[in-house]
Amino acid sequence: MKLLAYNVRGDEAAFFQTFAKKYGVELHTLPYSPTLENAGNTEGCDAVSIVTSSITKGILERWKASGIRYVSTRTIGYDHIDIEAAKSLQIPVSTVNYTQxxxxxxxxxxxxxxxxxxxxxxxxxxxxxxxxxxxxxxxxxxxxxxxxxxxxxxxxxxxxxxxxxxxxxxxxxxxxxxxxxxxxxxxxxxxxxxxxxxxxxxxxxxxxxxxxxxxxxxxxxxxxxxxxxxxxxxxxxxxxxxxxxxxxxxxxxxxxxxxxxxxxxxxxxxxxxxxxxxxxxxxxxxxxxTPHTAFYTDEAVSDMVEYSILSCQYELQGKENPWRVI
Known part of the structure; x- marks a missing residue:
């Protein structure tokens, strides 16, 4: 599986490398948010991992055209994603959970x-x-x-x-x-x-x-x-x-x-x-x-990265995905 991860912070990078190696994922990371202008960066990728960036119908359409089959957000909430557009485009979307x-x-x-x-x-x-x-x-x-x-x-x-x-x-x-x-x-x-x-x-x-x-x-x-x-x-x-x-x-x-x-x-x-x-x-x-930092611990960041990678892998392998939203 080839995964493109957006908005990868410095504190996430080591976790991404660790879990990509553990699960045999070809990983590409970007430090910035997905936009309509850069949505073409996903060409050749199977799935994307995002955080809280606004994912519009236009972005989803470009991702679909470039071959993206799955979207995972490294958050519990998913109100930043146009879920109705994802449904109409038949792009599965998942969230993650992390240590409560x-x-x-x-x-x-x-x-x-x-x-x-x-x-x-x-x-x-x-x-x-x-x-x-x-x-x-x-x-x-x-x-x-x-x-x-x-x-x-x-x-x-x-x-x-x-x-x-x-x-x-x-x-x-x-x-x-x-x-x-x-x-x-x-x-x-x-x-x-x-x-x-x-x-x-x-x-x-x-x-x-x-x-x-x-x-x-x-x-x-x-x-x-x-x-x-x-x-x-x-x-x-x-x-x-x-x-x-x-x-x-x-x-x-x-x-x-x-x-x-x-x-x-x-x-x-x-x-x-x-x-x-x-x-x-x-x-x-x-x-x-405080600036939305209640979740922000070593343990939670590790969980968010690992489960985002796993959810994409489960979906693409046809396995049951416990984090799937649609």
Missing amino acids: ASVAEYTVMLILMALRRVKTIMTRGLVQDFSLANVRGRELRTCTVGIIGAGRIGEAVIHRLRGFGCKILVYTPHPKEELASLVSFVPLDELLQESDVISLHVPATSETEHLIGEKEIEAMKDGVVLINAARGSLIDTKALIGGLEAGKIGAAALDVLENEKRIFYKDCKYKVLSNRELAILQSMPNVII
């Missing part, structure tokens, strides 16, 4: 940082202000934590939270019997009303877009802490800002944002950013923003 510990541990870290006002403490420390004013926090054990979504990552977060002794409420369309002794499964409106901390762990779909909006924020407890390490589209950013400005939301810790693709993973210093909402959020002392 990466995002689960990061989520718990964000919860603790928000509850203990770490942004204010660290920012003030940089100017040698070591006073205690306005930095008193809360203990997680006293909180009710609401988990929206109990898939692999949501479940991993639940298991890690149990050690803190907090009460856990879960909203999910598919309750898991094995979690019944650890959590209380509740409707979404009850979770919103009863939770001190709310953490999102659902995929980005048309049904989940702006899952948290003005109405949902209004239903929450005063001073609620909102955590999002899933997808930016789950939260209506304007409603979030309104809730923070009104004091309804006590703190937010966000690893993802709406319209993040133009900014995250890029060096934007000395540039004017066309994202006023990001500027507003960054100015708030009770808002923590």
Whole structure:
């Protein structure tokens, strides 16, 4: 199999070489994103591996014409791919999974940082202000934590939270019997009303877009802490800002944002950013923003590269592919 991998970062390169050798794959790598103009680079390749670049119908058509038979994204989400176009062109698409510990541990870290006002403490420390004013926090054990979504990552977060002794409420369309002794499964409106901390762990779909909006924020407890390490589209950013400005939301810790693709993973210093909402959020002392790095561990990157290669190989060999989306 001949595989072309786009957007290969320096930290991925060694993993690509290791697993290409392990699985007998002829590998070609590029450091940049696929575009309509460079889509012809796939000539002679069987499959492509991508990350979060926008894959349009036009790119897919050019890939199909050049002989590409399969597309793998080295991410869990696939909302950056025109899935309907891939279906019509009969190009199978797969995602990957990776150790859920990466995002689960990061989520718990964000919860603790928000509850203990770490942004204010660290920012003030940089100017040698070591006073205690306005930095008193809360203990997680006293909180009710609401988990929206109990898939692999949501479940991993639940298991890690149990050690803190907090009460856990879960909203999910598919309750898991094995979690019944650890959590209380509740409707979404009850979770919103009863939770001190709310953490999102659902995929980005048309049904989940702006899952948290003005109405949902209004239903929450005063001073609620909102955590999002899933997808930016789950939260209506304007409603979030309104809730923070009104004091309804006590703190937010966000690893993802709406319209993040133009900014995250890029060096934007000395540039004017066309994202006023990001500027507003960054100015708030009770808002923590990190650039979609919850997944980013040695173990997770290794998994993403290996499973992307394996999924292409399984598909082209006619084997069952556990990561296939369409």
